[in-house]
Amino acid sequence: MRELSQYLNRDLSWIEFNRRVLAEAQDPDTPLLERAKFLAIVSSNLDEFMSVRVAGIQDQIKAGFKKVDFTGYTPAGLWKRIMKRTSEMVAEQYKTYRDVMRGLSKEGIVLRSIEELSAAQEKALQEYNAEIVFPVLTPMAFDQSRPFPLVHTRELYMAVLLRREGDPAMEEPYFAIVQVPSILPRFVEVPGRKNSKKLEIILLEELIEKHIDMLFNGYEAISVSPFRLTRNADLTLNEEGAEDLLEEIEKELRKRRRGLPVRLEIAKGMDPYALAVLQEELEIGENIIQIDGPLDLSSLMKFASSLPGRENLGYSPIVPVYPFEFEETEDMFEVLRGRDVLVHHPYESFDAVNDFLLQAAEDPDVLAIKMTLYRVSGESTLVQALANAAEAGKQVTVVVELKARFDEERNIAWARQLEKGGCHVVYGLVGLKTHAKILLVVRRETNRLRRYVHVGTGNYNGNTAKVYTDVGLFTSHPVIGADASALFNEVTGYSSPYEWKAIAVAPSGLRDRLFELIDREKEHALAGRPAHIIAKMNSLSHQDMIDKLYEASQAGVKIELIVRGVCSLRPGVPGRSDNIRVISVVDRYLEHSRLLYVRNGGDEEAFISSADWMTRNLTRRIELMCPVFDPNLKRSVINILRSNLRDNVKARELQPNGSYARVRNEQPPFRSQFESQDITTWKEPV
Known part of the structure; x- marks a missing residue:
């Protein structure tokens, strides 16, 4: 019997974490739509795990790396355990999915198959397909004159086998793929039946399959099967040799689209010929997962969040309270001169952080604002406030972390917007990600300068502040303020080692x-x-x-x-x-x-x-x-x-x-x- 290591393996521990997320989806006391959201989180988590952690383990195996890690595993041994445990977890996940959909059906939210629809419903969906879906679709054939199409990571596709109409004796079928457009709703609402209050829905890929022949005039489909590829998502950056880090990351993001395949998900019962083509052309080995249900349950998040009038099936909404310390004042600086303030999100509103920066941007006595940004929301009050402050003549320095995984493109866009607004944008130090969350405001007060600081445990992101528990500290403590200045000096310039007083x-x-x-x-x-x-x-x-x-x-x-x-x-x-x-x-x-x-x-x-x-x-x-x-x-x-x-x-x-x-x-x-x-x-x- 294998002796227990002193340590638990990081990747196997992560799988245990995702099982705890799945347990929330399995808990009958969790509201039904929240159970659906937890199922979506399980899928999203597993996608990232495969594209980063498992991809790295596969790279080690291909390189012949056999060293045992400090938890007692070789890459090959760890990979086998990961595959076994994730396969078991996916089977549990889809069992739970079917249970959740049965529960939703009892509540009047019914997932239908094409065969279950009435003639009137089929006609309405046929019109929806012709007007909305069909114009977006692009059939991509693969034959001697056309190379295998690029399959994007974590996108849903249909593998289509075809034959010419009236040619049943052909030796090999024609092969093509069709991407299921992620820009359209995955769960398509079906017009209701007469005198029915049920919400009926159908999967977009089923609608596409039903009308697949529209894409291939003169051919008939003999097999249509969904599949989904996960690629290696790690970026390989040469920061020291890069003249422009922003351009280097953009180049690597383009490479990510062609990253080595890590996992292929296929619908149960996929035609063996179609699978063989995918295996050969995608050069995917053993990591092929057969799914008994819809591929990519992460789409449940958007679906479960977009059902009006179903509040009884989710958690009761809470409205974050505004921190009482700032509630009866328009001058947050005055409050902070007298006391520090601690805020706890999402129970207290992130608006306090926005208001702090907005006041700093508009205050004529504020001379400088310095801030780190790691992950920013799509509509960021903070970014606009920083740009406004710079346009007003204040010294604004923003350390933008371009290497925040899966937020690289968004952060590049924010960096360009900030530079356009006149901010000094810094991309941090070579070889290091800037993950610290800190905001420094330097203000002139009665012939002296005073520093105001916000330090947080979470990102400056108003969206995640509604669903992540995080703590933030507002302070004008002079020692913390001096340390904050020293930190920005180290990140943005040259500085001798600093003797930190507080942080x-x-x-x-x-x-x-x-x-x-x-x-x-x-x-x-x-x-x-x-x-x-x-x-x-x-x-x-x-x-x-x-x-x-x-x-x-x-x-x-x-x-x-x-x-x-x-x-x-x-x-x-x-x-x-x-x-x-x-x-x-x-x-x-x-x-x-x-x-x-x-x-x-x-x-x-x-x-x-x-x-x-x-x-x-x-x-x-x-x-x-x-x-x-x-x-x-x-x-x-x-x-x-x-x-x-x-x-x-x-x-x-x-x-x-x-x-x-x-x-x-x-x-x-x-x-x-x-x-x-x-x-x-x-x-x-x-």
Whole structure:
């Protein structure tokens, strides 16, 4: 029997995370449309996992790399386990999909097949196809005179086998593909039957298949099968040799369209000849997934979000409250001169961040604005405010991270818009992603300059702030302000190593600062004093960090970790990690905040951060961790952490064997996200 490693494998741990997302779709207590959304998230997550993590493992296998990683796996051995577990998860996902669709049918939302439609409905859909769908479609043939068409990653296609009309004896069928246009609704509404209140829908690919002969005049289709290809999405950048990083990334994005195939999804029952053509031309090996149902369930997200009058099938909407500290003033700077302010999204409105920047852009006494942007929403008030500030003559510097995966094109567009508006746009340091979330405003006040700072755990994105839990700190603390200035100087210019007074910055010192804090708790424990660490993050996979936590546990430090996704630490192992508890909360909102509490012998400290405890965050990214000095706000951070730890409805606890079990205890039901809608649960000391 294989001896258990000290560590859980990062990729297998990720699969466990996606299973927890799937469990929300399987939970009958989750509203039906929310279950559909969770199914969509499972698909989107798996797409990214395949195009990045699995693609990297396949590259290692092709290169003949056989070294065992620190969790005990070779690339080939890991690949086999990943394929087995993801295949099992996909089978569960489609079983759940069928269950959800049965539930929706009982509620009057019915997915039909073509054969189930009335003559009147078929006629209406025939008109829709002729007027809306057919003009958008492009048949792409493959034969001796025409090369195999480019198949875009993560797009839905139909493989079509044809024969000439009246020529049934042909040896080999003709082959063509048709892309299912993603610009059109995947779920097509069917005109209702007379005296029926049901909402009837049909899949777009079924409609296309029904009328496929319209695309091939003189031919008849003998087989039509959906398929979907996932390509390697990693960018290979030569940052040092690139004269213009923006142009280099645009070039690599074009290459991404032709990235090596990683996974081929096909409809169950695909014609063997069609599959053989795809395998040969796409040069795809073993990773072929047969799907018993519609390919690409990520489209359920848009469908479930666009059904008016079905509020009873989803979560009750909540309206984020405006932070009460800013509610009765038009001068946020005046508030911040007297106190710091902590905001907790999505329970508190992101409008406070927008208003802070808008006020800075319009204030004649503001001299400079500096900001990092990692992922920005499609309609960004922030970008327009920055451009307006620059046009008003203020010094505006924006560090735009062009390498934010899958947001590269959007960020390139924002960078160009900001440059056009007169902002100084910087693309960060070679070899490092700028992942820190910080906004600095420099203002002239009574013959002196004062710095105002916003530091966040999440992106400056108004859309994700409605569905991600994140924390932001507004402050005019002079030490934090000085550190913020030094950080921007390092990123945008040349600067000698700076001795940080308050914040800790990766890759130069954040890891060491975290080690210091853990070691200090260890010393408290060894001296017989109570020692306690609570940390909240998205992922934990840094081997040295895990070893440091093991050391602290062995010294008697109580360690409670709230890790939403990947966790390579194995808790509850006698003699090594028996003082460590790990939970994961998966619920309505995506848990995204990175928070840290250390007891410090009674002189408690709390921090907010942009960084997960992963190798990439601590060694290959510009990240920051900022202390919360205000005693009341420090208590608020601790209350948020303790609220997560009390969750016995949506929390799962990591077991020593790597599995997760729902937290069950004798306490009254406590669902941390729902309890946090009442901000007094964390803004007032418990």
